[in-house]
Amino acid sequence: MPTNAMTAPAVRASKDSGTPLVMVTAYDAPGARIADEAGVDIILVGDSVAMVVLGYDDTLQVTVDDMAHHVGAVARAGPRPLVVADMPWMSYHVSVEDTVRNAARLMRAGAEAVKLEGGRKRLDMVKAIVDAEVPVMGHIGLTPQSIHALGGFKVQGKQAEAATALVDDAVALADAGCFAIVLEAVPDGVARAVTEAVAVPTIGIGAGPWCDGQVLVFHDVLGIEDRISPKFVRRYANLKADSVAALCEYAADVRAGRFPADDESYHLSDDVAEALGLYGAQTKSA
Numbered sequence: 001m002p003t004n005a006m007t008a009p010a011v012r013a014s015k016d017s018g019t020p021l022v023m024v025t026a027y028d029a030p031g032a033r034i035a036d037e038a039g040v041d042i043i044l045v046g047d048s049v050a051m052v053v054l055g056y057d058d059t060l061q062v063t064v065d066d067m068a069h070h071v072g073a074v075a076r077a078g079p080r081p082l083v084v085a086d087m088p089w090m091s092y093h094v095s096v097e098d099t100v101r102n103a104a105r106l107m108r109a110g111a112e113a114v115k116l117e118g119g120r121k122r123l124d125m126v127k128a129i130v131d132a133e134v135p136v137m138g139h140i141g142l143t144p145q146s147i148h149a150l151g152g153f154k155v156q157g158k159q160a161e162a163a164t165a166l167v168d169d170a171v172a173l174a175d176a177g178c179f180a181i182v183l184e185a186v187p188d189g190v191a192r193a194v195t196e197a198v199a200v201p202t203i204g205i206g207a208g209p210w211c212d213g214q215v216l217v218f219h220d221v222l223g224i225e226d227r228i229s230p231k232f233v234r235r236y237a238n239l240k241a242d243s244v245a246a247l248c249e250y251a252a253d254v255r256a257g258r259f260p261a262d263d264e265s266y267h268l269s270d271d272v273a274e275a276l277g278l279y280g281a282q283t284k285s286a
């Protein structure tokens with residue numbers, strides 16, 4: 001862990017600091033280095049890896065082994081931001097023992113905290129993980145692991161009863177020991193009510209400006225994923241378009257004989273070239 005590393009207690013203590021927390025997902029070592037150099041506070045190794053990297057239609061397909069593989073890659077970059085690992089679907093639903101074992105697997109892979117989805121119905125699991133000395137981040141609102149139960153990727157908490165339930169869930173999660181809570185796809189007023197009701201930071205995605213921090217998916221912020229664009233995503237780059245353009249140039253150079261150039265090639269000494277029967281210029285013209 002770098003000496004100036006971000007920690008879960010430091011995230012917890014940042015509530016009301018006046019400076020919003022910055023969280024972004026990353027799934028491999030280069031992504032972790034980019035996030036680190038950009039000075040973000042928290043790297044989430046999200047189960048969104050299923051959709052933006054592994055080509056699945058939802059997040060339900062990834063396993064603890066898949067997550068540990070990606071957590072390990074992020075952790076080996078030795079980033080300063082806090083590394084939080086998403087607990088995938090069915091890794092915290094079967095029993096408390098199974099939940100703690102799965103959280104431990106992600107911590108041993110290099111995570112410094114875990115995140116799990118759901119409110120009051122997950123309290124036993126949250127408490128057991130916290131008891132095992134593992135910091136837990138909550139996640140309520142649109143919980144993508146519940147898309148079939150929710151009927152799709154839909155904004156949550158629009159009606160008074162559902163909004164109140166979200167506030168109660170957040171308070172219960174904070175009381176159970178969560179050091180921060182993600183609020184996904186909820187009206188800004190609900191996020192404001194939750195943020196005012198809990199003493200731990202809220203981190204929003206599609207939850208408006210009243211949260212204590214914001215999170216976005218790496219591939220969305222950088223424009224690597226350009227097929228879907230939820231209303232709450234702001235793109236700061238167009239890396240998919242830039243990458244396609246760069247590879248087109250590379251292909252054109254190879255096909256036209258412009259790549260590799262002389263100074264991109266290794267050369268034989270003249271005597272070895274002669275021994276191989278190669279005479280004349282050692283430089284191929286395009």
Ligand code: KIV
Nearest residue numbers: 025046047048182215
């Ligand atoms: O997996 C993920 O990327 C997430 C964020 C949307 C918060 O859980």
